Amino acid sequence: MKSTNVVKNQTQPGLNKRLNSKFSSTWKEYRKNKYLFFLLIPILIWYGIFHYGPLYGIQLAFKDFSPVKGIWGSPWVGLEYFKFLFFQSPDFLRIFRNTVLISFYNIIFGFPAPIILALLLNEIRYGMFKKIAQSITYIPHFFSWVVLSGIVIFMLSPSEGPVNYLLQLINVEPIYFLADPDYFRPTLVVTSIWKEIGWGTIIYLAALSGVDQTLYEAAKIDGANRLKQTLHITIPAILPVVTIMFILSLGNILNAGFDQIFNLYNPSVYEVGDIIDTYVYRAGIQNFQFGLTTAVGLFKNIIGITLVLSTNYIVKKLGQEGVL
Structure with missing residues (x-):
């Protein structure tokens, strides 16, 4: 025990000196x-x-807000809004299901889309054609859904739209894509991919630009074709970036796209298209139920951070890099 104390006393000054030197530098x-x-x-x-400033307003989820009394002076109601949402609201279960389903479809079909496009663009050897293709796919991202919704409504119009005109040429009856509950969700997914696929490729193309080219040269010497090079070099190289983007996308699973749905939906598809954000808009902006909508927002954030932390933990256990 005495020798141990001596070692500690001798090493402590050296440790403090190194820490002070590091802090000083x-x-x-x-x-x-x-x-x-x-x-x-x-x-x-x-x-x-x-x-961080708006976090002050989180207390609205637990108060009966009165504009006269203000946020601080309004009386507390505890968990009444949460009890109403989960046990009394006739619409919350439906809008929660719609939100999760639409987000799930966007992840299943929309998340791989920019990855596939980035891999395809990476294989293009003609520089001018590659730049033109990238520019064309980027353009929709820079337009708001107010503008794009008008284009989508025209393109899918059952009477004048080019899509239904082509369907009629092959003897298919016109389809009411934005008014038929069976087609509304697929239309949301396809138009969402169309808008964001080009912009999403930027991150993956940046990751691809950092891949060591000598790996491809070595693979060519070993006789690997382009498909094998993609499977064994390209995809593993961008896998950490794909993992991080997937974790972040899961954190937004309750954000199904308010701008898109608000500009495209109508009462005939409320049953399948009404989501949490559109419900918050009607309850908070139109009906002035600020406490209820704050409770919904807090619920969304809790679910989001829980999914991010859980997915990050699982990914790190599997040996991949996470976001934390």
Whole structure:
């Protein structure tokens, strides 16, 4: 025991000296680049005002809000809004199911789409054609759903739309894509992919640009064709990025796309198209039920962070890199 204490006493000054030296060098580096840190001030202010400041309003989920009394002065109601949502609301189960189903379809079909497109673009050897293809696929992302919804409504019109015109040429009856509950969800998924597939490829193309080209050269020498190179070099190289993007997409599973659905849906498809965000819009903006809508938002955030943490834990257990 005595020898152990002696070793500790001898190593403690050395450890403190190394820590002080490390702290000193780090502080000198900060002082050297102090003007660069001033560039962070606008970002910190922006996050403070628009991301952390509104957290003050979370208490609305537990209060009977009165505009006269304000948020702080309104009386507490505890978990009444949550009890209403889960046990008394006739619509919440339906809108929750719609939200999860639409998001699930978007993940199943929409998440792999930019990955596949990025792999295809990566195989193009003609630079000009590749740039044109990328530009065409990027363009829809920069238009709002207010604009794109008008294009979609025209294209899918049962009387004048080009899509139904082509269907009639092959003796198929016109389909009411935006008014038929059987076709509304597939239409949402397809149009969502159309809008975001090009923009989503940017991250994966950036990851592909960092792949060591000598790996491909070695694979060619070993006789590997393009498909084998993709399966054994390209895909494993971008797998960490794919994993991170998948974790983040699961965190948004309760965000099924308010802008898109609000501009495309109508009363005839409420049964399959009404989601949490459109419910919040009607209850909060139109009916002024601010406490109820805050409770819904808090519920969404809890589910989102739970899914992110759970998926991140599972992914790291499987040996992949997570987001935390």
